[in-house]
Amino acid sequence: MIRGTIFAIKRYALHDGPNIRTTVFLKGCPLACSWCHNPEGLAPQPHPLWSGDRCLGCHSCIRACPRQALQFQAGSIRRDPDQCDGCGECARICPARAHEMAGWQSTVEEVMAEVEKDRPFFDQSGGGVTFSGGEPLLQPRFLLALLEAAGEEEIHRVVDTSGYAPREVLARIAPHTDLFLFDLKHLDPAAHRRHTGVDNGGILENLHFLASHRYPLRIRVPLIPGINDDPDHIRRLGELVAALPGVDAIDLLPYHHSATAKYRKLNIPYPQEQLRPDDTRIDALVERLRQFDLSVRIGG
Secondary structure: OOEEEEEEEEEEOOOOOOOOEEEEEOOOOOOOOOOOOOHOOOOOOOOOOOOOHHHHHHHHHHHOOOOOOOOEEEOOOEOOOOOOOOOOOOHHOOOOOOOOEEEEEEEHHHHHHHHHHHHHHHHHHOOEEEEEEOHHHHHHHHHHHHHHHHHHOOOEEEEEEOOOOHHHHHHHHHHHHOEEEEEEEOOOOHHHHHHOOOOOHHHHHHHHHHHHHOOOOOEEEEEEOOOOOOOOHHHHHHHHHHHHHOOEEEEEEOOOOOOOOHHHOOOOOOOOOOOOOOOOHHHHHHHHHHOOOOOEEEOO
């Protein structure tokens, strides 16, 4: 029985591929984007989250913790990361859900049972299932089994990926994928490494591989103020995408602050908390891309 780790299933998703979709978020990501909107999906293993505003002060979690990793200090529950093994007992016992687990193990059958519940929406709208993350290609065996299971049920399949994976993994996944949403962060190697922690050479090679083999592909670009939204970078993006065979569309995903609360739950600093969305420039960027005969959409 093939098992994997997921951290969310989102129903009635309208921005994760065509029409009404169910999005399954696979846990773990090899990138560390400084603007990441799903920080709970970065680590490959399940781990606890903490919402102090929900805490009742009952100390049930402290008594229940088998590793004695929790203490009450300065009016709040503190977790010792060196002692915590992510067993989830605190989340199971907490009456107020101040403790939650980010991620859980699931089988292909369990995931598909949830996806199948939305079949009426797929049939009516022409939607389907999207596998996102994290980075879904980081769990290739699990992802492939999910794609095959969805294909057997004739459910439209989308993989939302950064493209950071070995070529052989992508080659195994591609024939079972109806559409790739390919997220391009930055074209400059040094800037990409600085803001995501990894090189973009393999990513661009994988992009050309998918395009050259005419696998259905849509490019998505998160617009991060001061990082990748300058006119020169947008021009380079337009040149790249316009030259890809079979690709004539690009989605721009404006930056927003929706992840701030997630970082607080994880008790980690948000690297880009000082950034502010700049909607005033988007129209100009769209026009610049349209000069390359590309269909441009705001949002996914």
